[in-house]
Amino acid sequence: MQNNTLFLNLNNEVFIGFGKGIGKNVIDQNRFNTALGWRFNNNFNIQIGYLNQYVIKSDGIKTERNHTLLTGLTYNMDFTKKKK
Numbered sequence: 001m002q003n004n005t006l007f008l009n010l011n012n013e014v015f016i017g018f019g020k021g022i023g024k025n026v027i028d029q030n031r032f033n034t035a036l037g038w039r040f041n042n043n044f045n046i047q048i049g050y051l052n053q054y055v056i057k058s059d060g061i062k063t064e065r066n067h068t069l070l071t072g073l074t075y076n077m078d079f080t081k082k083k084k
Contacts, residue, residue, distance in 0.1 A: 001039055009035040009047060024060025029053060035070055047072040 001007060015028040035049025051068040 003039060003041045005039045007037045007039060007045075009033070009037055009049065025056050027056055029055040033070060035072065037072075043076045043078070045074050047074075 035047040037047035053066040055064040
């Protein structure tokens with residue numbers, strides 16, 4: 001991606017539980033996120049978007065849906081650069 005570029009970020013995460021403590025449903029939650037961002041350069045970008053979090057309670061019947069406004073600021077520090 002080039003510098004000074006508008007971009008779209010789409011994510012979907014499914015959280016699956018395992019082990020003895022699992023109730024009636026192995027799927028714990030699902031998070032879908034979409035954001036619009038601007039890349040200033042290789043190390044710096046900003047994003048604003050929407051997160052829909054769907055949570056399945058431990059009884060496997062009750063659910064919760066959360067709507068969230070996301071903002072993100074990313075700065076990548078490069079510790080591999082060597083001094084000249």
